[in-house]
Amino acid sequence: MTTLPPRVAxxxxxxxWIARLTKAHGPLMFHQSGGCCDGSAPMCFVAGEFRVGGQDVLLGHIAGDTPVWIGAAQFEYWRHTQVTIDVVPGRGAGMSLEAPEGVRFIVRSRVFSDEEAALLEQAGEPRRGDA
Structure with a gap:
């Protein structure tokens, strides 16, 4: 069986930082929206503090079992890219848990190779919220 490339890394x-925030707050979750400015940054929440629904797509899990969700409309734009969550110095303007710490999560991405894209297409659509 061929291993699927992860949609999120x-x-x-x-x-x-995820380990540090987990130690301080407990289990976490991320949500990537399609807003502008800081609204396009990945937001980190205590698990369950952000309600996901049918318009959210589960990209995968990071740092063990931390789910990463993305708005369905944004997923349509990014479905051909692998999302990598990184952290940089600076303070975002959102409600993300890392904001008071002087760092902010950002997204870096790369386009899947043709072979990776074919594997993901064969695997079908990722799970949606409320599913």
Missing amino acids: TTAAADE
Whole structure:
């Protein structure tokens, strides 16, 4: 069986911050919206604090079991890319848990190769919220 390429990944720096925030707050979740400015940054919440629904797509899990969701409309734009969550110095303007810490999560991405895209297409659509 061929392994599917992950739709979402993290950098080592992001993993460190996720572990730190998990220790302070408990289980986490991420949501990637399609807004502008800071609205396009991945937002980190305590698990369950952001309600996902039928218009959200589960990209996958990072740092063990932390789910990463994306708005369905944004997923349509990004479905051919692998999303990598990273962290950089600076303060975002959102409600994300890392904001008071002087860092912010950002997204980096790369386009899947033709082979990866074919594997993902064969696997079918990712799960939607409320499913």
